Amino acid sequence: MIIKEINNKIKIVANIHKLTNTLSMISLSKMNKYNKIIKIIEQLYLKTQYFLKYIFYNKNNYCVIIFTSNKGLCGSINNDTIKKSLNFLKINKNIDIITIGKKSYEYFNKKCFYIKKKILFENNISIDKLKYSNFTINLLNNYKNIFYFSAKIIKNEIKIVKTNLFLNYQINKIKKKNFNNLKFLNKYINYSLKYIYLQNFYCELKCRMITMKSASDNSKKIFKNMKIIKNKIRQFKVTQEMLEIINGFNL
Template structure:
């Protein structure tokens, strides 16, 4: 009887967990759709802006713009974009593991980490890494104005010579079931394009255009990256909650089978006891 009561309690607990994970799955699915739409809506503009910047800067070889000059400073700033909440499967673990691999590939450099997202603050600096800034107050729905503080910090650190390179580390959104931890260099800005702007009339000049668009391009890259990370976060959470709901249902099924078997065995034993007692009396 005690084992039956224990199994019933486990079944009840599993059903409660299944209800919670199912509700979280539905909430994550709703947020995922909005986050995916936001990330996919701005992606064409960001790519087109990058293409235009490649053409403009490709025709200005030997540009002396501060954001295009290579620095001999070995220090590297990594803007690490994580999730704001947990229950996302192995997303944050994979991001941290990729950061350690990146730091291992740059042993001679000091890796300065600027975290974006509340879960990134739990990352413990090791070896040649150190925390330099935290941007953990971004809202659930990220706006371009909110992300400008992140890009301003990156530009400031690079312009003042504190670091020689700036990377964005984030889970790039591919699909609902697939993402890829990506490290993208945003500073110094460089291009392999050989396109010339000689066929275009640029007023007042290409240099002034570069002065205006280059910081904006950095800001858009950071904004787009954070949108991609948000879409990945909600997708990973929805998938994790769906797996948890499926596992809870499977556990409920197994426990129900165990309960029925134990109950049948208990009833059989009681019948045997009654039959044995009757035979003893006769």
């Protein structure tokens, strides 16, 4: 192998190492940022969920909302989410499908599933803008229960979980003046979106960080091995030239 070719390959591997290491560090910094936000959103979500059991609603239809990322390079998190949602859809027929994220939409659209609604959020969307449109809110209010499929950190491990948006039981309806049930449900649906979306995004960042860190470590090992090969070839060529010079003197 020519040394020039090895040098070109070493440069490529070095650039890959820099790129993957940078992506890993970016994911880690974003994780620290979103971890604090998730804790605040979680409190709002749980508080509104507590009051939900006092509200009576009479609906018939069901819906499943599948959260995936817009980008790849985050391990098997998207595939695992799609697999779990598919197992649920095989058992439960006649359920409307709503996709959040590019990967889930591409898969279900390719497999010719009827998608009731496709939702795509920007990757760097602010928390204030992270909410359903009025049309989507009205659509979701027509369902008896909504099932979220998303990734969640459980005991420091990433798990794919199914979350019931509406509780399966109700106590007595709140009899209080000036209490707007519809307005409360709208806020609760948006809080649930923020909480579950951010949790899923946090898991996506963690998977990407782990994947990029692994790729960075592997490229570093390849870089060192190629350096060793380069030095051996150079040493072999120097030894060969010295032997040729010695043989020339002997002649």
